Amino acid sequence: MTRVVEVPTYFDDRAFDQFAQGFGAWPPDARILVDAHAAQWASPYGLIGMLTAGQALAEAGAEKPLLTVPKADDTRRYWAKTGFFRHAEALFEIHGKVPRTAPDQTSDVLLDVTPVRASEDVHAVVDRIQDRASLMMSEKLHLEAKATMGFAMALSEACQNIVEHAGTGGWVAVHVYTWRRRIGRKVVVIAVSDAGLGFRRSLETTQSKRYGDRWGDASALEAALIQGVSRFRDPGRGQGLAGIKRYLTRWQGKISIRSGTARLSIVPEWDDDVPLADQLPFFPGAQVQVVIPAQVPEP
Amino acid sequence: MMVQTIRLGHVLRETVSSPTRDLVTRPTGAAVRTRIRDEMARSSCRTMALDFSDVRLLDFSCADEIVAKLLVTVPETECYVVLQGLREDHVEAIDHVLTRQALAVAALPAEGGPPGVVGRVSADARAALVGVGRFGGGDPMRLAPLLGWSEDRTADALQLLALLRLVHVADGTCHPLTRS
Numbered sequence: 001m002t003r004v005v006e007v008p009t010y011f012d013d014r015a016f017d018q019f020a021q022g023f024g025a026w027p028p029d030a031r032i033l034v035d036a037h038a039a040q041w042a043s044p045y046g047l048i049g050m051l052t053a054g055q056a057l058a059e060a061g062a063e064k065p066l067l068t069v070p071k072a073d074d075t076r077r078y079w080a081k082t083g084f085f086r087h088a089e090a091l092f093e094i095h096g097k098v099p100r101t102a103p104d105q106t107s108d109v110l111l112d113v114t115p116v117r118a119s120e121d122v123h124a125v126v127d128r129i130q131d132r133a134s135l136m137m138s139e140k141l142h143l144e145a146k147a148t149m150g151f152a153m154a155l156s157e158a159c160q161n162i163v164e165h166a167g168t169g170g171w172v173a174v175h176v177y178t179w180r181r182r183i184g185r186k187v188v189v190i191a192v193s194d195a196g197l198g199f200r201r202s203l204e205t206t207q208s209k210r211y212g213d214r215w216g217d218a219s220a221l222e223a224a225l226i227q228g229v230s231r232f233r234d235p236g237r238g239q240g241l242a243g244i245k246r247y248l249t250r251w252q253g254k255i256s257i258r259s260g261t262a263r264l265s266i267v268p269e270w271d272d273d274v275p276l277a278d279q280l281p282f283f284p285g286a287q288v289q290v291v292i293p294a295q296v297p298e299p
Numbered sequence: 300m301m302v303q304t305i306r307l308g309h310v311l312r313e314t315v316s317s318p319t320r321d322l323v324t325r326p327t328g329a330a331v332r333t334r335i336r337d338e339m340a341r342s343s344c345r346t347m348a349l350d351f352s353d354v355r356l357l358d359f360s361c362a363d364e365i366v367a368k369l370l371v372t373v374p375e376t377e378c379y380v381v382l383q384g385l386r387e388d389h390v391e392a393i394d395h396v397l398t399r400q401a402l403a404v405a406a407l408p409a410e411g412g413p414p415g416v417v418g419r420v421s422a423d424a425r426a427a428l429v430g431v432g433r434f435g436g437g438d439p440m441r442l443a444p445l446l447g448w449s450e451d452r453t454a455d456a457l458q459l460l461a462l463l464r465l466v467h468v469a470d471g472t473c474h475p476l477t478r479s
Contacts, residue, residue, distance in 0.1 A: 119324040126321050126356060149356060149388035156323040156358040164325070228399075235400050236363040243359035243395055 002066070003028055005053075007036035011046030013256060013289050014273075019049060020283040027060035034092065039070045044173035044191035045289045047084045047113060051171050054091030056195035056284040059168065069096030077101055082173060083112035110136060110188065111174035122159045125172060126152055133188075136176055140186050141294040143251065150247040151188070151292065157240030158192045158288050165231065166196025166285060183270045183293055190290040198286055199224055199259040202231050217260035218278045225257060225264050244290065251292050259286040268293075302381075302477060303344035307365075308353020310334050320355035328364025335369060339378050346467075346476055348407070352384030362392040370402050379464050381414060381476040382406040393417050405465045405476045413475050416465060423448075424463075427456035428475075431466055436474040 005022030008015035023032065034050060042050075050067070057065050067088060070076050079085060080101040088094060111129050116122065134148040143151075155174065162170035172192045179187045200220040207223050208215040223229045225245070230237035241255075245266060248255055256265035256273070263277040270293065308320055314330045322328065339347055349366075351357065366382070373380055382393070385406055397403060397418030405414040405428070413432020416425050430446045431437070437445075439454040446453055457473050460466045466473040 119326045120317070122324050123315065123317060123319055123321065123327070126323050126358075127317075127319055130321075130356065146388055149386075150391075152321075152356050153358045153388075153392065156321075156356070157360065160324055160358075160360055236367050236396060239359040239363055239396050239399065242399070243392070246395065 001030040002033050003030040004033045004035050007034060007039045007042070007050065008046075009038055009040050011039055011042040011049075013043065013045045013258075013287075016045065016049055016258065016283075016287070017277075017280050019046070019053075021281040023053070023281075023283070026282055026284060027057065027062055031063045032057060032065035034065055034067045036070050037068045037096075040072055040075055042075075042079065043177075044082070044113075044175045044189055045193070045287065047079065047082055048171035048173050048191050048193045049283075049287060051084070051087055051091060051113065052193040052195045052285060052287070053283075054088065055169070058091060059195060065092050067092035067094050069094060069098055071096075081107060081112075082109050082175070083114070087113055087115065087171070108136075108176040109173075110176055111172065113171060113173045115169055116159045116162045116172050116192070116194075117169035119160075119163055122156055122163060125159055126156050129155065129174060133174075137188065137292075140176060141188060141292070143292070143295055147251055147292070150251070151190075154244045154247050154290055155190055157244055158190060158290060160240060161286070161288065162192065162194045162196070165199075165202045166194035168194060168196040168285075170194025170196065170285070179291075179293075182272075186294040188292050191288070193285065193287040195285040198284065199257070203229065206231055206233070216278075217262035218264065218276060221257055221259055221262055221264035222276075225255070225266070248290065248292070251295070253290060253292040255288070255290050257286060257288050258283065301344040302346040302348050303338070303342045304348045304350050304383075305335055305338055306350045306353060307331065308351075311354070320353060321358075322354050322361040322365065323356060323358045325360045325364050328361035329368075331361075332365050332369055335365070336372070345377060346379040346381060348381050348383050350384045351382065351386070351389050354384075354389065357389045357392045359392050359396055362389075363396040366393050366404060367396050367400055367402055370397070370404055373464060379467065379476055380404060382417065384409065385417075390417055403463050403465060407476075414465075420463065420465070421456070421459065423452065423456040424459045424465075427453065428460055428465055431457075431460070431473050432475040436466070436472060438472050442473075 080099040085098045137143040211219045228238040228242040403418030403420045406417045443450045443453040461468045
């Protein structure tokens with residue numbers, strides 16, 4: 001028996017719940033077919049979300065899932081350019097023609113889809129991105145030079161959450177694109193996703209008693225993102241997300257974290273997202289998205 | 300007082316296998332801190348100037364592992380720590396982690412002059428540190444009129460600076476931490 005999980009036509013963070021819904025209960029009781037046939041576009045969040053699903057299924061011992069590639073040539077090429085297929089081939093049985101395009105370092109793909117498993121990977125990610133990020137953020141997003149350093153810090157901390165808390169590997173990707181639907185400006189988007197413990201399980205030992213009946217995915221996210229708590233008792237811990245928040249406040253950025261069945265966001269004025277979405281379809285691990293908009297509206 | 304400069308960019312290159320100028324991740328920060336502690340143990344100098352000049356990026360985790368955790372353990376070593384070669388983004392990362400833990404460290408401005416404070420201290424202690432630097436140190440009796448404060452208020456502020464090891468104290472007199 002095969003269960004078809006349809007990839008949304010326009011696959012970004014808002015469409016993610018539709019994607020998660022497709023899996024039903026975790027782990028699914030049937031072989032999964034991730035059907036991207038009709039997909040027209042995917043954000044870095046969507047792309048690494050698909051890889052996370054493949055990874056979670058593999059780690060749950062499920063039969064290797066199937067993936068159909070997008071029918072649209074442009075979409076296929078873009079996904080290839082992001083490095084998506086290179087990693088998907090290890091996690092999915094792929095059906096359809098995959099373009100043999102090398103990841104494009106001159107495009108708006110600031111960081112192609114990259115696995116994060118250890119601290120060395122975080123060093124490599126930070127090292128690779130800084131020069132290009134500096135150029136792109138000043139030329140395309142009109143951000144001051146010091147915003148680039150904060151951006152690299154945010155990227156480093158977001159990736160470290162995987163290494164420190166997930167208990168397994170994950171993925172990161174950074175793209176720049178014009179976000180016409182929501183803000184009408186260029187944005188730089190960091191997406192980080194893992195198939196690991198998730199925030200609730202990570203914090204359960206130290207925080208669940210404090211919350212009592214309220215304890216769940218939503219309160220775990222609130223504890224981590226709003227109150228800056230960590231599973232470690234070390235008072236120096238929990239600084240990463242707090243630092244990212246501080247950086248985003250300065251540059252009118254947005255962070256949203258989805259874990260299990262909840263999503264918590266720090267919503268800037270330009271967005272109409274809800275701060276907390278609870279009782280969402282379950283999805284394993286944690287997915288973080290950081291968005292920094294261009295500072296000057298384009299003509 | 301003798302000051303030993305520890306170039307963090309150099310320590311970093313000796314610590315990690317890949318060539319990098321980025322102080323990122325907790326394991327890297329912890330490894331760099333261990334090397335600094337070893338250097339402190341070997342050195343005959345009581346003041347260690349941590350020089351960030353060659354560091355491109357400092358993230359919050361590394362700022363915590365290197366600076367905050369070092370400050371917590373420094374009183375056991377009888378050493379003083381001062382930072383130099385900091386850029387604005389380095390200061391922000393360090394200030395963020397120290398403020399959350401009610402810690403503070405002296406920092407020498409790139410343009411020269413007496414040290415300032417990064418982290419959390421009272422307004423009086425911050426002003427007194429500026430006074431100690433500007434007036435070349437002294438005891439409460441000398442510094443009180445220069446600061447325009449009472450002797451008691453000056454003594455309280457200097458005592459806090461001494462406890463936080465933001466000034467040298469010898470024979471009841473406070474001295475600014477100087478650059479190497």
